[in-house]
Amino acid sequence: MSNRPIITGIMACDLMGAIGKNNKLPWNSEEELEHFRKTTIDNVMIMGYQTFTSMPERALENRQNIVFSRTARIQIKENIVFVSSLQEFLSLINDYKDQKCFMIGGAQIVNLFLANNLITEFILTKFKRTYGGDVFFPLHLLENWSYIIISEHTDFIIYKYLNPG
Secondary structure, eight states: TTTTTOEEEEEOTTTOOEEEEETBOOSSOOHHHHHHHHHHHTHHHHHHEEHHSSSSHHHTSSSSSEOOOOOOOSSSTTEEEEEEEEOOOOOHGGGGGTOOOOEEHHHHHHHHHHHOOOSSSEEEEESSOOOOOSSSGGGGGTTTTTTEEEEOOOEEEEEEEEEEO
């Protein structure tokens, strides 16, 4: 992993790990979205196809976007690249070693990246209540990671987890 860029996970979940409901965020928090925007702007975002289709167009601007998709292959914009496998992603990611790279989800991609030890650190916003959802973050996979609290807000806390490996 030493020659590859550092990949930081960045996501938000509720107390039960919910990250999505009906292909949307279960909450409506401008403050949390602003944190996400400020953190990822002018950097590389890595995501699954469902996450890509659920995002507003402006969220993809001023960022290089790498989208995992088994079917989409056409580069629709200069800042969007599709990959169909982890192997294809790994051959491409070295092109971005001078940029910050953020894995933004969803559930399949976070599981894939954590299972393959590709995440060095994880910025996780945890809302202080449950919202319900149909897609969940695998919180148990971060149990052995150390963490610090970056900031605490009325509705959520932002943590930074560090990979023990």
